[in-house]
Amino acid sequence: MTSLITQNPIKITQITDTHLYGKSSGTLLEMNTNETLNHVIELVKQNENEIDLVLATGDITQDASDKAYQNFLDIVATLNTPFRWIPGNHDNATVMGRIAEGTEASEKTVQLNNWLIILLDSSILGQVHGKLDKTEIKFLTSVLRAVEKDDSVDHCLVSMHHNPVPGTSAWMRDIGLENGQEFFETIKMSSKVRSVVYGHIHQELDFEHEGVRCFCTPSTCIQFKPKVTSFSLDRVNPGYRSLQLYADGSIDSEVSRVSGEIFEADYNSPGY
Ligand SMILES: [Fe+2]
Numbered sequence: 001m002t003s004l005i006t007q008n009p010i011k012i013t014q015i016t017d018t019h020l021y022g023k024s025s026g027t028l029l030e031m032n033t034n035e036t037l038n039h040v041i042e043l044v045k046q047n048e049n050e051i052d053l054v055l056a057t058g059d060i061t062q063d064a065s066d067k068a069y070q071n072f073l074d075i076v077a078t079l080n081t082p083f084r085w086i087p088g089n090h091d092n093a094t095v096m097g098r099i100a101e102g103t104e105a106s107e108k109t110v111q112l113n114n115w116l117i118i119l120l121d122s123s124i125l126g127q128v129h130g131k132l133d134k135t136e137i138k139f140l141t142s143v144l145r146a147v148e149k150d151d152s153v154d155h156c157l158v159s160m161h162h163n164p165v166p167g168t169s170a171w172m173r174d175i176g177l178e179n180g181q182e183f184f185e186t187i188k189m190s191s192k193v194r195s196v197v198y199g200h201i202h203q204e205l206d207f208e209h210e211g212v213r214c215f216c217t218p219s220t221c222i223q224f225k226p227k228v229t230s231f232s233l234d235r236v237n238p239g240y241r242s243l244q245l246y247a248d249g250s251i252d253s254e255v256s257r258v259s260g261e262i263f264e265a266d267y268n269s270p271g272y
Contacts, residue, residue: 002109003110003111004052004111006113008113009245009247010113010115011052011242011243011244012051012052012055012157012242012243012244012245013044013051013053014055014056014057014197014199014240014241014242014243015040015054015220016057016059016161016198016218016240017057017059017200018059018060018219018220019033019061019221020037021062021063021068022063022065022067022071024071026063028062028222029222029233029265029269031222031263033062036220037072037238038075040220041075041076041079043258044079044240044256045079047242047256048242052082053081053084054081054082055119055159056084056086057086057160057197057217058086058089058161058162059089059199059200060096066095069095069096069099070099072085082104082110083105084105084106084107084119085106086119086121086159086160086161087121087123088123088161088199089123089127089128089129089130089161091123111153114154114155115155115157116147116156117156117159118140118143118157118159120132120139120140120160121160122160122161122162122177123161129162129178130161130176130178131177131178132160132177132182140183140186141189144156144190145189148192154192154249155193155249156190156195157195157197158187158195158197159196159197160177160196161199161200162176163177163216164180164183164184164198165209167201168205168226168227169224169225169227169228170230171230171231172201175201176201184209188210194212194249195214195215195251196214197217197241198214198215199217199219202223203216203218203223203226204216204218204255206253215243215253217240217255218236218239218257220238220239220240221238222272223236223238231269231272233265237258237261237263238257240255
């Protein structure tokens with residue numbers, strides 16, 4: 001586990017659902033995902049300084065190819081900051097692990113000052129919905145047990161790809177984390193979990209659930225319209241989230257979106 005003493009507040013940048021392809025010309029619903037990610041990364045460079053950690057919360061690629069992951073690594077490297085990634089439903093965790101070998105990218109815990117960042121794999125290969133399998137629940141339980149006795153950690157932020165709370169649109173009912181309730185029961189055993197950070201449903205959310213602050217973050221490409229019955233793309237621009245974690249456990253967070261650009265997509269598509 002990496003353990004670092006850094007600034008207060010700690011600064012985290014979350015980028016999610018980049019959906020890259022091996023070919024940089026690859027498009028998702030007619031949107032070029034390589035191009036939109038580059039716009040988002042430029043925005044991060046303009047807005048943020050002294051980032052402690054970049055969290056990439058899954059759907060790193062659309063085609064799970066080595067080349068797509070390498071494209072992602074090349075783009076993120078230009079931020080010159082530590083980063084961690086976790087797989088989403090479009091990823092292949094085995095490929096990601098192989099590509100990250102010898103680096104800290106797939107490390108599952110990072111301590112920054114008195115905060116512990118915990119990264120979970122909620123992906124099921126070939127399935128859209130997610131689940132924290134027995135191994136992940138066991139891992140989370142053992143980390144949280146250790147944290148309860150660890151005076152150097154006062155607060156935890158847990159991150160995964162899938163939404164542990166049902167999405168805001170009817171069509172999203174079956175695509176979230178299958179065992180969201182088990183997840184919240186597990187984190188309830190800890191007095192130190194303050195926040196859950198995820199992606200997957202391509203929209204901005206900031207709310208409290210079971211006493212924990214939950215953040216969902218827009219994709220760096222297509223956006224899903226919230227609170228609708230059927231699948232529908234939202235005409236809002238790609239973006240990222242910044243999180244400032246304070247020593248007293250409080251959190252400030254904002255979403256920033258690319259402005260001044262119009263990104264084409266198939267806005268009438270019935271699904272993705
Ligand atoms: Fe996604």
